[in-house]
Amino acid sequence: MLKTATPNISVHFWNLSEYVSGRHVGDWIDLDSCEDFDEFRSKVGEVTRNAEEFILSDYESDCGISFGELTSLETVWEAHEFLTDLPEYERDAFSDYLANVGGVEYLSAAISEFPDRYRGQWKSLEDFAIDFGAEVYSEFFKNVPPGFTVEVDVVSFEQDFWISDNGHVFWRH
Template sequence: MRVNESTITVHFWNLAAYTSGQLVGDWVDLDQCADLDEFRDKVKQVTRGAEEILLSDSECDFGITFSEYQDLGSIWEAHSALLEIHEDERDAFAEYLSYIGGVESLDECVSGWRDAYCGRFDSIEEYAWQYAEDIYPELANCPPGFRVEVDAVAWESDHWISATGNVFRSV
């Protein structure tokens, strides 16, 4: 992956041709489009000017998915949102987007994901200890065997951890 790429590619079909048994369509790479108008033009080009289009598949290194009849504007918004986020945090953004409802919740995700994102950790316990040590630095000097156990259930009521280790405050 290169910097300043969302890695979103989407495959579109001409719906009228598709329902009549013809396969008219192709992949569109959003990173190859300068703006929404160029994206729309490329979709028209690959679907041969179809009035109705069907999104058959999409690929994104960050796991963002779209519905079959997703509006082209919201696909472009997801692409633009990814470009605004540092490349090291894009997977966390995509996981949060999926958690709160997908592309339909994009505006909510863009405005709130930074407040919810806590960082990447191996476990909720590791995050809890890091959080505690940030507030009470003297805990870092606690000898092994004297640390109390973290109540993971209590922490998980206010936080969640993804499969890749990104920790978020619950919404």
């Protein structure tokens, strides 16, 4: 798999007990600066002064992935690792897919399903359907008489595929 620039994911953590007491103890952590999960966990401990409880208060991601306040460190790191291994041109597609399946709560399932579900980026579902048809029924498409065009029942295609606002097409099943 072609590796490209790492995804920029930065997360801000607060020490929860200090935050509730009106003191702000926390800071940003850039996941790209961490070699592994243990270093990430250690940096969270440093910025929260080894808090027993902390919250993820904010995040920045150039991949469009979003996290909730109580997202676990393991989930944040799992997202980072997967996006790092994913080719850059598929990162937005994964973000669209993850949002559609329910967000980071379903990250593990989305990671395992994504490679089989993603079909590429298209201007419309109709464009995808015509290209798909030309590939599957190549003999039919070669023999279309001049002056005729192939039309696709997009409503039927929507039963098996969906397209994101960014034009990424996914298989439903």
